[in-house]
Amino acid sequence: MTEPVLAVEGATKSFPGVKALDGVDFVLRPGEIHALLGENGAGKSTLIKILTGVHLPDSGTVRLFGEPVRFRNARAAIQAGISAVHQERNLIPRMSVAENIMLEDLPERFGFVDYAAVNERALLWIERLGLAIRPDQPVRSLSVAQMQLVEIAKALVLEARILLMDEPTASITPHETEVLFGLLKQLRDQGAAIVFVSHKLEEVFELCDRVTVLRDGRNACNGLPIGELDRADVVRFMIGRDERTAKLGDKPVDAADVVLRLDGVATSLGHAGIDLELRRGEILGLYGLVGAGRSELAKALVGIGGVTAGTVTVAGQPAVVPDPTTALQRYRIGYVSEDRKGEGLILIHDVGRNIGITIWRRLSGWLGWLGEGRARAACRPFVEKLAIRTPSMGQKVGNLSGGNQQKVSVAKWLAADCDILIVDEPTVGIDIKTKTDLHELLWELASSGKAILLISSDMPEMVALADRILVMGGFRILGEVRNDHDYGRMSTAIMGHIHAAEAA
Amino acid sequence: ASDTKVALVPGGPHPYFAAWENAAAAAAADFGIEAEYRVPAAWELSKQNEMIESLVAQGFNAFLVFPGDANGTNATLEELAAFDIPSAALAGCTVDPTAASFCLGTDVARSAYLGTKELIEAMGGSGRIAHFTGFLVDPNTQLRIEAVEQAVAEAGGGVEIIQVIADIDAPEPADEKINAFLAARGSEVDGIVTTAWVPSVVAATSLRNLGDKRIRMVGIDHDEVVLSAIEDGFVDGTMLQNPYGQGYIGSYAMDLIRQGCTMKEDAPWQQTAQTAHFIDSGTAFVDADQVKDYQAAMVAVTDEIMATFKDDFLVCN
Amino acid sequence: MLKGIWGSDWFGLFVVALVAGTGLALFQPAFLSPFNLYVLLISFSLWALVAMAQMVIIAIGQMNLSVGAIGGLVAISFAGSMEVWGLPVPAAILLGLAIAALCGLLNGVMTHVTGISAFVITLATLSIFKGLNIGITEAQPFYGVPDVVKAFGNARFEGLPHMLIVPVVAIILIWLLFNRMVLGRQMLALGANRHAAELSGIRVGRVVVIAHVISAVLAAMAGMLAVARLQLGQPTIGDDWLILSFAAPVIGGAVLAGGHISVIGTCLGVVIVTLINNALVLLGIDPFFVQLFLGGLILIAVGLNRWRERRLAPA
């Protein structure tokens, strides 16, 4: 067997109220893609942060080519040849794509930044990742998925021997994932050692060579070859018992009861001629490739970016939605944003305050009086329903694991109890167990008479949940597919609409 | 020796008051009292109030205060009075009714008035004047503006104020504004009167830089820049005050009051716009002839006031 | 190219400045007189350095309240060392810069090592530097400024003040720093997202400290120019810098939270504020109305710029 490039022995890391890692072992060898798996909050990102110098372990050793090392900061790790894609976006919004990609090591000429070289070298990786953006475009003009890809390019450009990727595929579509996997396999074959974190087990089985699973900060398994395992084994390691498929029973959809209707809607964001009907009890899927304009349409519906033509009808009445407050309070429309860090959560506030924000007005009494206990009590059921792993309601959301943050972002809107709920990529970064729970929850919501507009790039999720699927592209509706919950047929039909539009 | 412990508190750090420190030391030696010069950290009424309050806590039992605000300082002096701590206004006055035993200093209005008169004379009785002065929120600034106006009015129709620039107590804005004024209206203006320290210094410097002796100027106070500009003929003169005398006589008076003397009602008080208990510490126009030995003149004034102060202003038993 | 200028974030300010200048020239012909332009440039020289000193710190997402205090301390050290110790001018300049570098180092190291917000640290050091100034001078100016220095403060060449050379060089260097140099880009990255900058291997501590040193050195240059201009070492130099030091960069489009500044915008911010102050004198505004007009004009200038930006936005 080859010498490990990186070995972790008995790593322990505590945060106030949480023991994130508890004696974890981990061995990474050259020329392998090593899956690091576990439930939300299991400690995956913490382990990665220890390997990249973001956190120092409380105890335990890290060996690089057999030598013990202690990275005091990210720079030290980079210099040791470790590069990483972190779970959280870490880009400089006003700087160009190329400069972001090259920030670790900006090429200089005569003491000045050589922008020609910056753009050139960045472009190489932009193209290899199949990104259709210009290197001199500012990052803030990108969509969430594009930013994720830029983040990946930023790690790849270092051409490091060791590559750590914390949920790199969380918010990109299968197409981009394919391209990425091709690249990663190529790097592996050239001898790179890659750690890959994901909640999408299909991806793990397609890509990885060995698996390490963490549970509650401990090893559930340590570097088992993937060939020896099947999906059920991995799930058992992760959650300690067998996987459960979502129980989605019968759900009546009243075709006559249209709660939201768009007729020829155009928006200032660039949509045109959007027709759409959403019925009581229905889950309507909205599928499209990155940049299709689904998120933008959702925002327009809650009053961000105006409707410029056509009519919006809510519960049979023509509706004008000037802002999200009106959407929530008057029309009872809620929007779970795909950008949890920017638009979904208040990272410096605690769990209770994040979940409660949509219901404070409803809960408060005379003069807006609202006790902390009462507010938290109203949020607690949702923390339990979504199994949010937090030491208390008073924990800062920024200190939660990525997946748990996502759950908080969803919980907030479950609490809001809207009649129409637009959920945008709700299960990004959520572990398989909670994903099942969340699917059931959305199903239950619809069954109880809510209407749900589901935006998701996760095709299986779409096929499992939606009653009908609208395909979007280029800020227009390309077509509609009636869902018969058969994955093969559905994906063919959906891609058919997309390709037809591309051909046209 | 007596148990008098007098604090001399200026409005803030400022070169004008430097002489108070020497005066306090001299008074302490001469009268067998304790006298200390204590400067608030910044030129601000509330800082000065805090300073005075903490001095009380340290056992000072008499105060000579340059009022941080002619109205605002009264409340503090009143509180001192409630603790039987005598106080007086020094260099500038508090507005009546006041708990200050007296105001020993310069009648700011009179000084501005006299300075303007001198300027008008230097201009030959007619011409256009600019007036540069300090913070508008300082009540003294109002008095100065009015006094300059009065002097101009009395000069008949030949004199005119073409511009008043205020709020230039910091050097950089003063430089900016005074030069901008000279750029725009330097050819129109015949005379400049300044009634605050910084504008005097800056205006004197600007005239020297321009090499302009056509524009006449009367300044205020004894900054070296102004004095040497007078010697070199760029400035006609300055309205001097007597800070040393203020500190010295004030300390003396405070000690007597502490020993039971009271202020005489029918003393030769002067009446100013602010108070009915004003004692002039000496104001003099100093021109090129006197600039060399202006200090001697001030010592003479001080001695003169000292000689009769006790008899004129105090009732002691 | 032209489109780039039209769309740049300082173009609106440029228009505002132009309109203000033209209007002023129409109302008051003296505005365009060589002497007034010279006076304007003198003011610009000083304020541009002050604004730049703050801008560098805004870029890294912090604030430096001690800009004025450093300027003042250097001003009196500069004048004092020449008067009291008879230091030759170049040595005094070096001494001034060295003191500033030390002050900047203190600010930078303290903020970085302790992790306390720069606002608090520089507030404390403001008090220390100003306190040193007052303690040394006892509020008395240093008068013994050598004639060379005085002459430099007054010298002009074809209506251009000699001292303009200092800010012009500084502005060019700072522009290059932020637009063309790795260090400057790292400063901006740090200001925009400290965590991201750290993860990108940027040596945050080093960058923070250098930024503070640059800021202090710029403040020092402003302080020494003020001495040359005022021809004496006033202890009060720098007392009034704080507001303008923030106002010009922010008017110029800097994001107070950090990560974005505009060197040209900041200069135009200085130009606009200088023009407004000049106008208030040139138009002979009643002193009682000066503050009222000042506030109103700032609001109008910023409002016009915003209005233009908004008109431009959908295009």
Add this chain to the structure above:
Amino acid sequence: MATATTGRGGRGALGLLASNEVGLALLIAVLVAIFATVNPGFTSPFNLFALSRVMGIDMVIGLSMMVVLVTGGLNLAVGSIGVASVMLGGWAMQVAGVPVLPSMTLAVAFGAFLGWINGQLTVRMGVHSFIVTLATMSLFFGAMIVATRAEAFNALPRSFVDLGKLRYGGFVSGMLPLALIVGLGLWLFFNRTSLGREILAAGANPQAAELSGVRVNRTIVVAHALSGALGALAGLMLAARNGAALPSMAGHIGMGWLLPAFLAPVLGGTLLTGGVVSVAGTVLGAAMVTIITNGLLQLQIGEFWVQMCLGLILLAAVLLDRARSVIAERRRSVA
């Protein structure tokens, strides 16, 4: 399963020790102990009275800035608003003959109105409140100067002036309890009302708050109006203490207040970036600064060196506080 959802897990005694407020309280205790031993005058009733009065006023000034900092903005015009409102109040009392209480209410309402203007301008123009309040600082002050010709109102009714002399237990100024009551009110506002919570949310992440149905613009306007009202209240307290409504009360264009206004909240742990507030911290921050200033003035330090010592002590204090919180935090996570 670690899905703990109960109360305040992870706080405990060490958590308490790690909090900023406790740190400040400890520092204050230490400072008081030092000053009281070194200088007996420090604990004299006169000094305590004077100290508590300044403290109360500075607390309200700090709170007035705090409520805007929470939104991620700032209010350079606090001093201007304070003075302008008090001059109106002074005019009402002295010239128009309006009784004291209605006059004070008028002043506070006017302060709120000026703050409301700041808020509206900030929201409508879409520029940072720094610029807006920089302009209105001059604007409000200039208008006040024009209206009053910079003349003070120095014959205010006795009953108003006596408020400045109010004392409890022989040595506590009435200003201090007033400030504490205001602080308590604000604490309740930010922690126990939906509007207060919304202001915090909007300050921390305006986009997220907006999408969650919070009217972000309204929270900004409310915060500015509240700031104006508190500025006016601080002005009234200062006017009562000075026995007159003075245009010079807050220095040149009201900038004299900026230092205490920023210092108290920032020391107290309120973030300049918005979204996090500590009312108790602000109150304690103001207390600490006034105690340092007062104590220092009584030490026999060369008068020109006081300011430098003030800076040094302040620096030492924040460094100590920092060391404490780092150590406590470390203990806590290991425990």
